[in-house]
Amino acid sequence: MRYLITGATGLVGKEIVSLCQANGIAVNYLTTSRDKIISNENYNGFYWNPSTGEIDDNCFKGVSKIINLAGASISKRWTKKYKRKIISSRINSLQTLYNAINNLESHDIKSIVSASAIGVYPNSLERYYDEHEKEVDNSFLGEVVEQWENEVNRFKAFEIIVSKIRIGLVLSKKGGALPQMAKPVEMYAGAAFGTGKQWQSWIYITDLARIFMFTAKNNLKGIYNAVAPNPVSQNKLIKEIAKALEMPLILPNIPSFVIKVILGEMSYLILSSQRVSSKKIEEDGFIFEHSNISSALESIYQKKSSKESNRINLF
Secondary structure: OEEEOOOOOOOOHHHHHHHOOOOOOOEEEOOHHHHOOOOOOEEEEEEOOOOOOEEEEHOOOOOOOEEEOOOOOOOOOOOOOHHHHHHHHHHHHHHHHHHHHHOOOOOOOOOOEEEEEEOHHHHHHHHEEOOOOOOOOOHHHHHHHHHHHHHHHHHHHHHHHEEEEOOEEEEEOOHHHHHHHHHHHOOOOOOOOOOOOOOEEEEEHHHHHHHHHHHHHHOOEEEEEEEEOOOOEEEHHHHHHHHHHOOOOOOOOOOOHHHHHHHHHHHHHHHHEEEEHHHHHOOOHHHHHHHHHHHHHHHHHOOOOHHHHHHOOOO
């Protein structure tokens, strides 16, 4: 079995590649850097340039599943130019894959599992969202996800199973938002943002990788939320980070207007609230390794037991 992975060298991609290797699944990956191309029996790199539509068609040889993680980070200041890059990097990547498959004489691709985001759900402190929600958030994030998901839906024309994984706040010590949230805490300057009441629907990095693999392996179709079963408030999250780091919280919450002055429109990332359900993926048989924020952060900041280390390869 062989998977094609875009974004394989990123935070989530590396976790998925590790799971593939641990479970005997060969990987083809696409990279925009020729210097990152590695070729061996079970891990082969291929060049592509989504901005120009260039792609090495050899990347599809022997591939039965595609996992798409390509897209520029949303955690950089949202200038007009960078906002265009956030959208174009996602759309161009999918268009490049689509056009390449369309030009193949034949292929063995059965499904595509594409990253998406819970930012599509409207900002709310009261509502509890599942995958049946039709309303799209009236924000840049809502716009991004709507275009992103519409583009991946085009692959249905090939009679390929299409899955969209709406990702929440990813917890990892290796990158993403957590190290940036933990750094002020470690410097005795930790504090929640705004009222602190906004919901944070989070997921542990290994559980996120396992959801992608679980979805691909079982040919699941449609939208799935990739969030842990127990969302927490911003206040709770910061307190649990401090607890895991054994550091005190002595400062009051940072007012919303200060965050907006510092981050501009990007402040929406940390001030908006989405309480999101994981029930659908669980009903299809997925079992979370980390469903509690306290134990998840302890696992990140303390040495894992050998039992846990053996279990994270399962999906």
